[in-house]
Amino acid sequence: MRPTAARLLNILVPVKRTVDYAVKIRVNPDQKGIDLNVKHSMNPFDEIAVEEAVRLRERFKDKVKSIKVVTIGPPKASDTLRTALAMGADSGIHVELEDSAPAPEPLGVAKALRAVIAREKEGVDLVIMGKQAIDGDAGQTGQMLAGLMDWAQATFASKVELDVDKKEARVTREIDGGLEELRCRLPMVVTTDLRLNEPRYASLPNIMKARKKPVEKVSPADLQVDLTPRLETLKVTEPPKRQGGAKVANVDELIAKLKEAGIKPVAP
Amino acid sequence: MLQALRLVRRASTFRTANIASKNTRSPARSFARSCVAYSDAHPTSLDAFTDEEQMLRESVARFAQDVIAPKVREMDEAEMMDPEIIKALYEQGLMGIETSAEHGGAESSFTSAIIAIEELAKVDPSVSVMCDVHNTLVNTVLRTYGTKEQQDKWLPLLSESKLGSFCLSEPASGSDAFALQTRAVKDGNDWILNGSKMWITNSYEADVFLIFANVDPSKGYKGITCFIATKDMGIKIAKKEQKLGIRASSTCSLSLDDLRVPAENIIGGEGKGYKIAIEILNEGRIGIAAQMLGLAQGAFAKAVPYTFERKQFGQAVGSFQGLSFQQARAACEIEAARLLTYNAARRKEEGKSFAREAAMAKFVASEVAQKVSGAAIEWAGGVGFTRETGIEKYWRDSKIGAIYEGTSNIQLQTIAKFIQKQYS
Ligand SMILES: Cc1cc2nc3c(=O)[nH]c(=O)nc-3n(C[C@H](O)[C@H](O)[C@H](O)COP(=O)(O)OP(=O)(O)OC[C@H]3O[C@@H](n4cnc5c(N)ncnc54)[C@H](O)[C@@H]3O)c2cc1C
Numbered sequence: 001m002r003p004t005a006a007r008l009l010n011i012l013v014p015v016k017r018t019v020d021y022a023v024k025i026r027v028n029p030d031q032k033g034i035d036l037n038v039k040h041s042m043n044p045f046d047e048i049a050v051e052e053a054v055r056l057r058e059r060f061k062d063k064v065k066s067i068k069v070v071t072i073g074p075p076k077a078s079d080t081l082r083t084a085l086a087m088g089a090d091s092g093i094h095v096e097l098e099d100s101a102p103a104p105e106p107l108g109v110a111k112a113l114r115a116v117i118a119r120e121k122e123g124v125d126l127v128i129m130g131k132q133a134i135d136g137d138a139g140q141t142g143q144m145l146a147g148l149m150d151w152a153q154a155t156f157a158s159k160v161e162l163d164v165d166k167k168e169a170r171v172t173r174e175i176d177g178g179l180e181e182l183r184c185r186l187p188m189v190v191t192t193d194l195r196l197n198e199p200r201y202a203s204l205p206n207i208m209k210a211r212k213k214p215v216e217k218v219s220p221a222d223l224q225v226d227l228t229p230r231l232e233t234l235k236v237t238e239p240p241k242r243q244g245g246a247k248v249a250n251v252d253e254l255i256a257k258l259k260e261a262g263i264k265p266v267a268p
Numbered sequence: 269m270l271q272a273l274r275l276v277r278r279a280s281t282f283r284t285a286n287i288a289s290k291n292t293r294s295p296a297r298s299f300a301r302s303c304v305a306y307s308d309a310h311p312t313s314l315d316a317f318t319d320e321e322q323m324l325r326e327s328v329a330r331f332a333q334d335v336i337a338p339k340v341r342e343m344d345e346a347e348m349m350d351p352e353i354i355k356a357l358y359e360q361g362l363m364g365i366e367t368s369a370e371h372g373g374a375e376s377s378f379t380s381a382i383i384a385i386e387e388l389a390k391v392d393p394s395v396s397v398m399c400d401v402h403n404t405l406v407n408t409v410l411r412t413y414g415t416k417e418q419q420d421k422w423l424p425l426l427s428e429s430k431l432g433s434f435c436l437s438e439p440a441s442g443s444d445a446f447a448l449q450t451r452a453v454k455d456g457n458d459w460i461l462n463g464s465k466m467w468i469t470n471s472y473e474a475d476v477f478l479i480f481a482n483v484d485p486s487k488g489y490k491g492i493t494c495f496i497a498t499k500d501m502g503i504k505i506a507k508k509e510q511k512l513g514i515r516a517s518s519t520c521s522l523s524l525d526d527l528r529v530p531a532e533n534i535i536g537g538e539g540k541g542y543k544i545a546i547e548i549l550n551e552g553r554i555g556i557a558a559q560m561l562g563l564a565q566g567a568f569a570k571a572v573p574y575t576f577e578r579k580q581f582g583q584a585v586g587s588f589q590g591l592s593f594q595q596a597r598a599a600c601e602i603e604a605a606r607l608l609t610y611n612a613a614r615r616k617e618e619g620k621s622f623a624r625e626a627a628m629a630k631f632v633a634s635e636v637a638q639k640v641s642g643a644a645i646e647w648a649g650g651v652g653f654t655r656e657t658g659i660e661k662y663w664r665d666s667k668i669g670a671i672y673e674g675t676s677n678i679q680l681q682t683i684a685k686f687i688q689k690q691y692s
Binding site: 201 | 318319322323324326327328330333359360361375380385
């Protein structure tokens with residue numbers, strides 16, 4: 001007997017085009033932003049999210065019915081979608097912004113994602129997304145989306161286990177004190193931490209296949225969302241130059257220096 | 269009188285049976301089997317790439333950085349390719365780049381192969397040449413000259429796990445490749461091969477060997493025939509060379525002692541080996557150009573940032589005009605090599621003649637590679653001279669560009685023939 005449709009999983013993975021992690025960031029002379037004429041690529045946490053979705057498909061095979069990726073960004077952001085498709089996602093949605101449009105903020109993005117989810121005929125059972133984007137470092141979108149949807153959320157995931165039939169997830173989170181395990185009902189939002197997995201490189205055959213996968217283009221107006229920023233950037237500056245450090249010869253010297261600086265050992 | 273002289277000259281050119289190319293490929297054929305990556309009717313810049321090509325470049329670059337880079341030094345010192353790297357290249361689909369999906373390949377374009385070879389060489393020219401020989405020589409011979417049965421049998425193996433090598437050179441025949449002495453004698457339904465091959469890239473790790481042997485020495489180069497054989501048929505690896513550069517890429521001598529190969533393993537027909545070798549090496553040279561281009565960029569990218577960190581006389585050494593102009597010059601030369609290489613690749617894809625362009629690209633790219641990697645050592649000063657930083661390795665690796673798949677002199681000879689054809 002075929003499993004009923006209700007037991008199949010539809011996964012949505014939002015991905016963002018950001019300045020490449022290896023690029024040296026330079027602040028513009030007007031101190032209102034940074035030089036964006038540099039190499040861009042997919043936000044690394046989002047790559048982890050795509051990878052996790054693809055691994056769920058590899059683990060649960062046909063029970064994962066669809067992996068859809070969505071990006072909200074300028075025309076160039078379609079490259080990011082293609083990369084996600086080459087990694088193994090099935091289809092994409094590009095909420096296209098004009099090149100001149102200001103970068104949307106977390107709440108705007110969360111609202112746009114809510115609208116995207118609402119358009120999905122079969123619904124969305126699981127949203128996997130980066131815990132933050134390495135450009136804005138806000139770390140808010142996942143939580144806001146879960147709030148708007150009134151869904152469960154498990155942030156900073158380092159392990160995701162699913163019971164597709166029960167529609168339940170067991171998520172391990174990295175917190176200051178150690179590891180925390182949550183059990184959540186689907187639908188839910190998972191945000192990814194660095195140690196969840198190591199994303200694959202898009203293989204050449206998959207890159208070739210990706211160009212045949214469907215990508216739908218919509219505008220913020222189609223989704224009836226307003227992405228106008230609510231925050232004003234006053235000033236962007238470079239981090240203060242590092243005051244030259246010093247090298248110590250051995251551990252003893254290091255401990256002596258730490259003591260000197262007033263740092264005390266924590267009782268075991 | 270003049271006419272007669274020309275005829276004589278042409279005839280003598282033809283007799284020089286070395287691997288210098290003649291542009292014998294019919295454009296229509298190569299057009300039909302190559303996948304044209306962009307059909308834009310407008311002329312574009314020479315470094316215009318499709319989205320897929322761009323993505324491939326990024327993907328291979330990251331793969332090379334993350335997976336290959338940590339092993340480069342160790343493999344160079346050990347003079348051994350890490351089997352994990354070979355496996356990873358297969359997993360990434362980089363060992364069947366132009367092979368059809370039906371045969372387990374990526375069904376991508378020739379330019380994609382060139383991009384992959386270039387990106388690999390930025391990190392390790394040894395890994396790059398392994399991928400290059402396997403794709404642009406071994407796979408291409410089968411895709412171009414193999415029968416359907418041969419393609420069905422061999423291409424999936426080559427795309428999925430079996431490494432290939434191309435065995436033309438011998439102890440006594442290098443530039444004069446078609447003076448080769450390996451003999452093949454018919455015995456019932458088999459051929460018996462005897463002889464020795466030398467300088468065979470990939471042969472230490474390979475399972476599949478394309479072997480050129482003469483079936484009828486009385487016919488000279490017209491007796492040369494291409495056989496496909498596997499290691500388990502009895503190919504013996506005689507000696508692994510100890511080399512100056514590309515040390516992780518294996519180069520061995522092979523002994524063929526009564527090697528029995530079924531008649532169905534002849535590729536392209538008896539006596540067609542000469543034509544196959546000439547045509548394939550024309551294409552292969554673009555691959556070597558890409559390897560050398562990647563190498564030059566790899567050396568440049570390793571040394572230049574250091575010149576902005578290293579301070580002497582109170583400023584970054586890279587900010588002295590004397591050094592920065594050298595870097596600017598090197599950047600121009602790399603750019604020129606890039607344009608020659610990609611132009612040759614696109615011409616091949618478009619079904620145009622490319623023998624001249626391929627020879628130029630390989631010649632220039634190998635010169636640029638050696639020059640830039642040599643300068644890179646000097647820019648980094650003493651640090652560049654140590655093995656730890658990996659800059660000197662590029663220079664050692666660059667020397668091979670002027671030797672294999674036709675030495676620089678042989679490239680110049682090919683180019684000179686085109687000049688003579690036009691002006692003499
Ligand atoms: C690392 C490595 C890997 C290789 N891999 C392979 C492989 O996978 N398969 C394979 O079949 N071969 C391979 N080769 C062989 C390579 O193609 C030959 O070394 C090359 O063709 C040169 O031949 P040779 O070494 O015999 O030099 P020679 O032909 O002896 O040349 C010596 C010198 O004479 C010059 N010369 C020769 N003829 C002329 C002429 N007519 N005019 C002017 N100058 C001339 C040459 O330019 C060179 O400078 C490899 C070689 C090396 C070193």
